[in-house]
Amino acid sequence: MKRSIREIAEAVEGRLQGDGSVEIEGVASIGTATADDLVFVEEEKYLMRALRSGAGAIVAGEFATTSTEKPLIISRHPKLAFARAARFLHQAHHDGRKTPVHATAVVHASARLAEGVIIEERAVIAADAEIGEGTRIGAGCAIGRGVKIGRECEIYPKVTLYAGTVIGDRVIVHAGAVLGSDGFGYVRDPKSGRYEKFPQAGKLVIEDDVEIGANSTIDRGALDETRVGRGTKIDNLVHIGHNCRIGENVVIAAQTGLSGSIVIENDVVLGGQVGIGEHARVEEGVMLGGQGGVLPNKVLRGKGVAFWGTPAQPVRQYLKQLAALARLTRRDKK
Numbered sequence: 001m002k003r004s005i006r007e008i009a010e011a012v013e014g015r016l017q018g019d020g021s022v023e024i025e026g027v028a029s030i031g032t033a034t035a036d037d038l039v040f041v042e043e044e045k046y047l048m049r050a051l052r053s054g055a056g057a058i059v060a061g062e063f064a065t066t067s068t069e070k071p072l073i074i075s076r077h078p079k080l081a082f083a084r085a086a087r088f089l090h091q092a093h094h095d096g097r098k099t100p101v102h103a104t105a106v107v108h109a110s111a112r113l114a115e116g117v118i119i120e121e122r123a124v125i126a127a128d129a130e131i132g133e134g135t136r137i138g139a140g141c142a143i144g145r146g147v148k149i150g151r152e153c154e155i156y157p158k159v160t161l162y163a164g165t166v167i168g169d170r171v172i173v174h175a176g177a178v179l180g181s182d183g184f185g186y187v188r189d190p191k192s193g194r195y196e197k198f199p200q201a202g203k204l205v206i207e208d209d210v211e212i213g214a215n216s217t218i219d220r221g222a223l224d225e226t227r228v229g230r231g232t233k234i235d236n237l238v239h240i241g242h243n244c245r246i247g248e249n250v251v252i253a254a255q256t257g258l259s260g261s262i263v264i265e266n267d268v269v270l271g272g273q274v275g276i277g278e279h280a281r282v283e284e285g286v287m288l289g290g291q292g293g294v295l296p297n298k299v300l301r302g303k304g305v306a307f308w309g310t311p312a313q314p315v316r317q318y319l320k321q322l323a324a325l326a327r328l329t330r331r332d333k334k
Contacts (some may be wrong), residue, residue, distance in 0.1 A: 001025070002088060005057045005071045006040070010143075012084040014059065016312075018071030024056050027086045038089075040082035046166040059085060120157070132169065144180070150208070162220065168208035169214060170259025174236070176215040180204040183226075198222060200242065207231075213238060213254065222260075229266070241278075253290070275310075288312055 006020030014229040028037035030046070033055035040059040041050045050058045050070075058064075059082045064072050075081035096302035099118040101107055111125045114133040119125065121139040129143050132150040137143065138157035147161045155161075159173050162180030173179065182200035189196060193219045202221025206228045213217070213236035220226055221243045229241070229248035239257045240246065247266035256270050264270070269287040277296030282288065285303030293310030294300060300307055302314070309318040 002036070005073065008085050008088060009098075012059075012073065012075065012081040014073035014075040014081050017064070017074055018068065020071065022056055024089065026089060027082065028055070030055065038082070038085055038096075040078050042078050057067040063103040108149045114151070126163070138175070147180075156214075164203045164206075164220070165202065166205045168210065168230070170209050171206055172211040174212060174216075177212050178217045179206065179212070181217060183222055185222050185235050185242060185260070202226065202242070204228075207248075210234070213240075214330055216240075219244075219260075224251045247284070259296070288316065313332065 002023040002025045004020060004022060005022045006016060007147040007303045009016040009020070009269050013333040023037045025036040028039060030039050030050050031052045033039045033053050035054060035056045037055050038057050039050055039053060039055040041047050042061060047060060047064055049259045051068055055070065057073065059073045059075060059078045059175060061078045062076060064074055073081060102121045105119040105123045107119060107125040108127040110127045113131050115149040116134040117131050120137060123137045123139060123141040125143045126145040128146045130148045131137065132153065134151055135149055135153040140158040141155055142160045144161055144163035144165065146163055147165050149155070149167040150171065152169060152324065153167060153171045155173050156175040158176050160178045165180035172330045180203070185198035185200060186195040187198050191289050200220060200222055202224045204218055204220045207230040209231045210228055210263050212234045215236055216227060216234055216238040218228065218240040219242040222285045224239065224243060226242055226244050228246045229250065232246055232250040235251045235254040237253050237255050241258055241260040244258055244332060245262040246264045247268065248307060250264055250265060252270045253272040253273055256274040258276050261279045262276050263281045263284065265284040266284050267285045271288060271290035271292065271298060273291045276294040279297045280294045281299045282294065283299065283301040287306040288300065289306060289308035292308050292312045295311050297312065300312060306315045308315045
């Protein structure tokens with residue numbers, strides 16, 4: 001489903017320059033774009049390349065002041081405007097594909113589906129589930145009893161949402177993710193040496209505008225709740241243990257593992273393969289580099305400070321230690 005450049009410019013709050021009636025269907029790179037595609041340019045030196053491309057229209061920075069044959073959307077932040085345009089066009093496709101629940105889907109009679117909900121092939125919606133307006137449930141998903149999903153969510157194929165999980169509005173969950181499963185909690189019987197399961201009776205709450213990567217797993221709380229704050233972005237193959245509290249606008253890269261009862265405050269950035277022990281706390285604005293490690297019960301603090309290594313230290317301190325170690329190694333060789 002196509003949208004006019006005028007509609008797109010209004011949606012992204014950009015300034016239109018040129019023919020606003022040109023219609024666009026998707027987004028692409030400059031090298032692969034066709035007349036149905038929108039491209040973006042962040043630097044003036046690439047503008048001529050975009051103008052010569054096959055693209056139907058361009059999102060550009062305020063440096064694009066001359067009139068051109070291609071319509072332009074002018075924005076102070078062209079990459080951000082382009083991302084919003086892509087989302088707007090995706091929603092247009094979504095609106096154009098309103099179909100009934102697929103014949104192979106299984107939807108319990110007590111489940112409540114709002115207007116515009118799409119349930120794809122072989123998805124299962126259990127009793128008392130609630131799905132908000134405009135949300136799509138992909139093929140083969142399993143939506144447990146009493147799950148609540150907000151408006152305009154995209155739940156990709158083969159996602160599993162355990163009973164009682166709560167999902168906010170505009171949440172994206174990629175294929176194979178498992179949300180609300182039991183945490184890893186056991187109590188050992190000193191007499192027999194056996195491990196017995198500790199109750200995992202809490203819930204998982206995912207707030208608005210969160211994105212969760214493919215094959216990631218987030219446990220429910222043991223007795224309370226696990227919570228992921230608004231706007232947080234979680235990459236593929238991430239594990240978040242029970243009772244964790246993840247703040248707003250946190251970024252967590254692939255293969256990161258969080259033990260139970262960890263607090264990650266707002267605006268934290270965790271690199272790939274980070275590992276954090278139970279009951280640790282990472283305070284607001286901290287950046288932890290790839291393969292960094294935080295020991296149990298420790299606190300990282302310092303807004304805007306980058307940490308690295310295991311145990312994690314400020315990058316400058318860590319690099320000094322590496323340099324000192326290298327000098328000692330060279331002396332030993334002599």
